[in-house]
Amino acid sequence: MAKSKFEYVRQFETDDTCLRNCYIVVRLDGRNFHKFSEKHNFAKPNDNRALGLMTRSAQSVMEELEDVVIAYGQSDEFSFVFKRTSTWFKRRASKLMTHVASQFSSSYVFYWKEYFAEQPLLYPPGFDGRVVLYPSNRNLRDYLSWRQADCHVNNLYNTSFWTLIQKGGLTTIQAEERLKGTLAADKNEILFSDFDINYNNEPMLLRKGTTLIWEKVRPNEAVTKMVKLPNAEEQKEITVTRSRKRVCPHHCDIIGDQFWEEHPDILERDDC
Numbered sequence: 001m002a003k004s005k006f007e008y009v010r011q012f013e014t015d016d017t018c019l020r021n022c023y024i025v026v027r028l029d030g031r032n033f034h035k036f037s038e039k040h041n042f043a044k045p046n047d048n049r050a051l052g053l054m055t056r057s058a059q060s061v062m063e064e065l066e067d068v069v070i071a072y073g074q075s076d077e078f079s080f081v082f083k084r085t086s087t088w089f090k091r092r093a094s095k096l097m098t099h100v101a102s103q104f105s106s107s108y109v110f111y112w113k114e115y116f117a118e119q120p121l122l123y124p125p126g127f128d129g130r131v132v133l134y135p136s137n138r139n140l141r142d143y144l145s146w147r148q149a150d151c152h153v154n155n156l157y158n159t160s161f162w163t164l165i166q167k168g169g170l171t172t173i174q175a176e177e178r179l180k181g182t183l184a185a186d187k188n189e190i191l192f193s194d195f196d197i198n199y200n201n202e203p204m205l206l207r208k209g210t211t212l213i214w215e216k217v218r219p220n221e222a223v224t225k226m227v228k229l230p231n232a233e234e235q236k237e238i239t240v241t242r243s244r245k246r247v248c249p250h251h252c253d254i255i256g257d258q259f260w261e262e263h264p265d266i267l268e269r270d271d272c
């Protein structure tokens, strides 16, 4: 078919292919969730319904989009890591990012009621997205460590801040003043001596965030299949076992080596 005279406009499209061999990370973050959390009466400092919904939406992303090997989330953000050899959507950054963002956003709305039964969704939430490439396993692990360290720092601050208000009767300004210049050890000490709270006993979900990975379902599922054997006229029924995988949440440390040693299949070799 002859090309139309308008065809040339394609040349304005820019190439956004992600560099080969790199892990492709898509990070989403809730748009203006400070306001969204207020309007929807999120519990302070952490709302388990909101965290559950974020995780459910991230699970949906992993189930629908190929090649995401691990995802990590906390607060209003989630990072999705595509395997470094992925050729999904020809590694086009815009395609990968928009698919992740739209699948996540629609899931967030779709599953809202399962988590926020009595609380209506008042307006459509949005999520921004960015793509970052990491060329080595060390860089990728450091990226995930950075996000988990951020989770820890924020959660320790928020836990101390809201404890001072909710249990200590301080105003927000007084609580801010009390925490100004304090180090992690000071905050631990405030929680422990003033409120009898051992921060290390706070739920792992809140201290460590949520890591999603693919895991084999045990026992392997047995399915019956009709097959035609070579050189045979009729079909025969045989039983085959299929190893199914599903996305499983973990709330553990991913900064140290243990997690990676226990799940050696997540990372690909650096010399691929």
Ligand SMILES: Nc1nc2c(ncn2[C@@H]2O[C@H](COP(=O)(O)OP(=O)(O)OP(=O)(O)O)[C@@H](O)[C@H]2O)c(=O)[nH]1
Pocket (backbone or CB within 6 Å): 029, 030, 031, 032, 033, 034, 035, 037, 042, 043, 044, 045, 046, 047, 048, 050, 051, 075, 076
């Ligand atoms: N009460 C409550 N608030 C939450 C919870 N999770 C996230 N938030 C709110 O969401 C905000 C997320 O921070 P940011 O992503 O830095 O800020 P933002 O308001 O979303 O703004 P942009 O991301 O720049 O659009 C926090 O500051 C909280 O106000 C929660 O479990 N409970």
Ligand SMILES: [Mg+2]
Pocket (backbone or CB within 6 Å): 029, 030, 031, 032, 033, 034, 076
């Ligand atoms: Mg945000």
Ligand SMILES: [Mg+2]
Pocket (backbone or CB within 6 Å): 029, 030, 075, 076, 077
């Ligand atoms: Mg955020």
